[in-house]
Amino acid sequence: MSHTQTLQLLQDSVESLRQSRISVAEFCQTWRAQTALLADLPGPYSTVMEDLLGRLEAGSLFTEESCSFSQIDLLTTLDMWLDNARQTLG
Numbered sequence: 001m002s003h004t005q006t007l008q009l010l011q012d013s014v015e016s017l018r019q020s021r022i023s024v025a026e027f028c029q030t031w032r033a034q035t036a037l038l039a040d041l042p043g044p045y046s047t048v049m050e051d052l053l054g055r056l057e058a059g060s061l062f063t064e065e066s067c068s069f070s071q072i073d074l075l076t077t078l079d080m081w082l083d084n085a086r087q088t089l090g
Helices: 003-018 024-032 035-040 043-060 071-089
Strands: none
Touching: 003 024, 003 035, 003 071, 024 043, 035 043, 043 071
Protein backbone atom coordinates (compact mmCIF):
# COMPACT_ATOMS: atom_id res chain seq x y z
CA MET A 1 0.00 0.00 0.00
CA SER A 2 1.38 3.43 -0.91
CA HIS A 3 1.69 6.19 1.64
CA THR A 4 -1.09 8.05 -0.15
CA GLN A 5 -3.37 5.04 0.26
CA THR A 6 -2.37 4.61 3.88
CA LEU A 7 -3.04 8.27 4.67
CA GLN A 8 -6.45 7.95 3.00
CA LEU A 9 -7.19 4.84 5.06
CA LEU A 10 -6.36 6.79 8.22
CA GLN A 11 -8.48 9.75 7.10
CA ASP A 12 -11.37 7.39 6.37
CA SER A 13 -11.00 5.88 9.84
CA VAL A 14 -11.25 9.36 11.40
CA GLU A 15 -14.54 9.90 9.56
CA SER A 16 -15.78 6.44 10.55
CA LEU A 17 -15.08 7.17 14.21
CA ARG A 18 -16.77 10.56 13.96
CA GLN A 19 -19.85 8.82 12.59
CA SER A 20 -19.65 6.04 15.21
CA ARG A 21 -19.22 3.36 12.53
CA ILE A 22 -16.15 1.98 14.32
CA SER A 23 -15.08 1.86 17.95
CA VAL A 24 -12.16 3.72 19.47
CA ALA A 25 -10.39 0.36 19.86
CA GLU A 26 -10.80 -0.44 16.14
CA PHE A 27 -9.68 3.08 15.25
CA CYS A 28 -6.53 2.84 17.36
CA GLN A 29 -5.74 -0.62 16.03
CA THR A 30 -5.97 0.70 12.45
CA TRP A 31 -3.65 3.61 13.20
CA ARG A 32 -1.09 1.55 15.09
CA ALA A 33 -0.97 -1.05 12.32
CA GLN A 34 0.48 1.44 9.81
CA THR A 35 4.09 0.64 10.67
CA ALA A 36 5.47 1.25 7.17
CA LEU A 37 4.10 4.80 7.14
CA LEU A 38 5.38 5.51 10.64
CA ALA A 39 8.82 4.15 9.75
CA ASP A 40 9.10 6.69 6.93
CA LEU A 41 8.03 9.66 9.05
CA PRO A 42 10.34 11.45 11.51
CA GLY A 43 10.30 9.98 15.03
CA PRO A 44 8.15 12.68 16.64
CA TYR A 45 5.20 11.63 14.45
CA SER A 46 4.99 8.26 16.21
CA THR A 47 5.30 9.89 19.62
CA VAL A 48 2.58 12.44 18.93
CA MET A 49 0.30 9.84 17.36
CA GLU A 50 0.65 7.48 20.29
CA ASP A 51 -0.06 10.30 22.74
CA LEU A 52 -3.24 11.23 20.88
CA LEU A 53 -4.40 7.61 20.59
CA GLY A 54 -3.76 7.10 24.31
CA ARG A 55 -5.92 10.11 25.09
CA LEU A 56 -8.68 8.79 22.81
CA GLU A 57 -8.58 5.44 24.59
CA ALA A 58 -8.65 7.10 28.01
CA GLY A 59 -11.55 9.31 26.96
CA SER A 60 -13.51 6.35 25.65
CA LEU A 61 -13.69 4.99 29.19
CA PHE A 62 -15.95 7.91 30.12
CA THR A 63 -19.30 8.98 28.74
CA GLU A 64 -19.51 11.74 26.14
CA GLU A 65 -17.26 14.68 26.93
CA SER A 66 -17.04 14.07 30.69
CA CYS A 67 -13.34 13.31 30.39
CA SER A 68 -10.75 16.03 30.08
CA PHE A 69 -9.89 14.63 26.62
CA SER A 70 -12.44 15.80 24.06
CA GLN A 71 -12.82 13.23 21.29
CA ILE A 72 -13.82 15.99 18.88
CA ASP A 73 -10.67 17.96 19.66
CA LEU A 74 -8.46 14.88 19.45
CA LEU A 75 -9.86 13.94 16.05
CA THR A 76 -9.29 17.49 14.84
CA THR A 77 -5.69 17.22 16.00
CA LEU A 78 -5.34 13.88 14.18
CA ASP A 79 -6.63 15.61 11.03
CA MET A 80 -3.77 18.10 11.43
CA TRP A 81 -1.36 15.21 12.03
CA LEU A 82 -2.47 13.69 8.71
CA ASP A 83 -2.05 17.02 6.89
CA ASN A 84 1.47 17.42 8.29
CA ALA A 85 2.35 13.81 7.39
CA ARG A 86 1.17 14.41 3.80
CA GLN A 87 3.38 17.50 3.57
CA THR A 88 6.36 15.72 5.10
CA LEU A 89 6.08 12.77 2.69
CA GLY A 90 5.04 15.06 -0.19
